[in-house]
Amino acid sequence: MLAWRNGEYVTVPDGATVAQIHDGSSLFETFALRSGSVECLADHWHRLAMGCPRLGLNAQKLILGQSTDRAKWSPVLQKLLNAAGLSDAIVRIMVVPRADGLSTEWVTVRPLPESTPAVDLFLLKTVRDKPEWLPRPKSGPWKNSATAWQELKSLTTRLDVEGVQCDAVGHVSECTRSALAWWDGQQWSMPAGSTGCLPSTAANQFKGVLQQAKIPLQEVAVPFPQKAQSIIILRSTLAGGACLVHQAYKPDGQVVWQASADQSLALAQLNALRHWRAQRSVNLA
16 A cells, blocks of 8 residues: 655555554654644644654654645545545654654555444453553554454454553453543543553543533543443544443353343433534544
């Protein structure tokens, strides 16, 4: 597939992972491009900038990694989209540090899966590794999460699923590609950063929506919440940034959790998140 690298176009393997492009230290962000627009791009740039000093990089010197300038992005995206035969896509930007203190930036696109209104979870055996530092960066080579993704694919061929990783002491951390949150009838909860979870852009947006509505939220280090009434996953590439969870399984297929019949409160919060994100859309292509 075609990739952009610091102003030139090069060929990389189809579906190339972060580690396949660069097996050393890197930072990356992925976001959905729909009808030429990206929701909440500033949140991705904020997270990317948080990791830059740790790799000796100045975020303000990035070529595309802090830009919302359509004139810069559009030619790149249009060429990559045309080469891949896509209109909408998941866009990934990678930032690789160089010996001279600058960076090599990579941009690739891949098909954007159709969003689903609900997913099932599988509790994985792959333990979430310890973060390099806190708050945890979204960094390459991303091998622990890739291993979790491979485990999930070994359990089921379904596409409407996510895998859940716990930390070394059994506290729920995050999903293979998503953050998660749950409602227990009194308040919302999310995994604490100490579990090794990412500072998810969609999860932070959901926190803001709850704060505006004065709905209580806590960050906790606890086992999988089997008594929750609602569980949602939060992922920036999903339409609206989140979706419901229907049920959760052990790796052997045993059901360990099922959503309560009434999901109206959770759906109301997801609709609020969808509206919030739509107001923060930037046209790039």
